[in-house]
Amino acid sequence: MTATAARALPRRRSIPRDIYATGVGKKYVMAVTGMIGIGFVIAHMIGNLKMYLGPITEGDERVYDIDVYGEFLRAILVPILPAGFALWGLRAVLVAAVALHIHAAWGLSRMNRNARSVKYLSSRDYQVASFASRTMRWSGIIVGLFIVWHLADLTWGVVTPGHVPGGAYYNIDRSLSRWPVAALYIVANLALGLHLFHGTWSLFQSMGWNNPHFNRWRRNLAVVVAAAVTCGNVSFPIAVLAGVVEYDPSAVTEPIEDSTT
Ligand code: HEM
Incomplete structure (x- = not known):
């Protein structure tokens, strides 16, 4: 084959990229x-519930339990891997997942827009979709x-003066006791709840697991996941504002000094 003929052939993509180019492939990725x-x-919400356990005794030290949990995360798979390695691996998976989720969502919405060159004449289709499904883009x-x-x-x-690396309990109290920040956490976590509700429900459809026999079960799962994560997460800023979660330097062996006063 001449170089000119080879250039005229359509470029071959790998099979995963071919699948990802389709709407179904993007839905799978989402x-x-x-x-x-x-x-x-x-997992993050359950880990954060540790702030309610307050200070605990570790050996001959008094420490906040949620700070010990942070150390535990850094020690995953030690001594097979050096400290922090597995955590960085998990972070890499998470960052890749978030990037792909956003990319696939953007691609799908472009495909939908191109497929529908004529706008809806009535708002009927919008009425049948739930509030959560219509607001997926905004909640996302x-x-x-x-x-x-x-x-x-x-x-x-960087946005919290006096932040102390590794002092999760101290940092949470410091940050969330500012009421505008607490309000932001509450609003964002309500949006996360909506997103989780519709996301958990629709992922079964995307994976092709949508037998009508378990639609009720699917709905219940979506409600439980969204409600548990939202209630847990919204409780944290409220607990800080109410003083239920409050850093007490006299409760621990090595107290953090307030560097901002
Ligand atoms: C009120 C609710 C939340 C609280 C109190 C909270 C608390 C925390 C704390 C204390 C850390 C720092 C841990 C450390 O470095 O020592 C953290 C990290 C993080 N949080 Fe949250 N979080 C909340 C909600 C969320 C939500 C809803 C998401 C995602 C949608 C999220 C995503 C993350 C991520 C990605 C990290 C970085 C993890 C890492 O790199 O180790 N958090 N959170």
């Missing part, structure tokens, strides 16, 4: 990455912006 996200938010954008703020707040500390 469902699988969505499941990773759901697993993370459930709110959650995405929240994650950026949240990392800047509690992980990097």
Whole structure:
């Protein structure tokens, strides 16, 4: 074959890319990455419940239980891997899942827009869809912006003066006792609840697991996942504002000094 003839042939894509180019492929990617996200938010909420356990005795030290949990995450698979390696691996999976989830959502909405060159004449189709399904894009954008703020707040500390690396209990109290921040956490987590409700429900459809016999079971699962994560997460800023979660330097062996006063 001459070089000119080879150039005229359509370029071969790999099989995964061919599948991803279709609507069904993108839905699969949304469902699988969505499941990773759901697993993370459930585990993260359960881990954060440790703030309600307050200070505990570790050996001959008094420490906040949620701070010990942070150390545990860094120690996953030690000594097979160096400290922090497995955690970075999990973070990489999470970042890739979020990026693919957003990319597939954007691709699907472009495909839908192109397929529907004539706008709806009536709003009937919108009426039959639930509030959660109609607001997926907005709830997703709110959650995405929240994650950026949240990392800047509690992980990097760039928006929270006095942030102390590794002092999760102290940082949570410091940040969420500012009522505008607490309000932001509440609003974002209500949006996450809506997103989780419709996401959990529709991932079964995307994966092709939509036998009418278990539709009720699907709905119940979506309600339980969304309600559990939302109630847990919304309770944290409320508990801080109410003083139920409050950093007490006299309760621990090595108290954190307030560096901002
Ligand atoms: C009120 C609810 C929440 C609280 C109190 C909270 C608390 C925390 C804390 C204290 C950390 C820092 C851990 C450390 O570095 O020591 C953290 C990290 C993180 N949070 Fe949250 N979180 C909440 C909700 C969420 C939600 C809804 C999401 C996602 C949708 C989320 C995603 C993350 C991520 C991605 C990290 C970084 C994890 C890492 O790199 O180790 N959080 N959170």
